[in-house]
Amino acid sequence: MNQSSTWIDPAGQLNSNKAALPEAFEYRGISHLALVCSDMARTVDFYSNLLDMPLVKTIELPAGMGQHFFFDIGNNDTLAFFWFPDSAPPAPGVAAPKRRPDQGNATSAIGSMNHIAFDVSPDRIDEFHARLIARGIPCSVVVNHDDSEWTVSEDLHPGVFVRSIYFQDPDGILLEFAAWTRPLTPEDVSHVPATADRRP
Ligand SMILES: [Fe+2]
Helix, strand or coil, rough: CCCCCEEEEECCCEEEEECCCCCCCCCCCCEEEEEECCCCCHHHHHHHHHHCEEHHHHHHHHHCCCEEEEECCCCCCCEEEEECCCCCCCCCCCCCCCCCHHCCCCCCCCCCCEEEEEEECCCCHHHHHHHHHHCCCCCCCCCEEEECCCEEEECCCCCCCCCEEEECCCCCEEEEEECCCCCCCHHCCCCCCCHHHHHC
């Protein structure tokens, strides 16, 4: 997906060009996303023991500033956590959504990390849903996202583009297992981006 470009033309229409741009940046996925936890031992237990993400790098920060740990999430990507002795307390609704999207409003503040979705196989997402429940992790049903008005469907039909399970970590960080179910096409980019003047 990194060979495309997208722009708005003078008529306000959204355009996208799938042609390769030799001078473009080339991305190879997420090196790491760094989050902040309150209890690194509890975080290690959750991600390595309950979510099967091996702990692959640990760093003790100098001068008592804290710790920085990395978990392997596949594809050479990692999920990182900081533990700081002087972190501000959690701020549900600001730093992260107050609850899962299937439980209500999932907004968070500008600049926040709203949620992280781990890429999983569409062939295994139902199995993974059962495993989350078996391991005692509260989670949503497997949500079928499509292009209907409410963007979800009870049925798994050809228009569904991703299937998702939402759950939270011990600090309330919103997590998702996401399984793409079909290739995305130029028609999947069809909305003009909103601007700040639409905010109340
Ligand atoms: Fe998502």
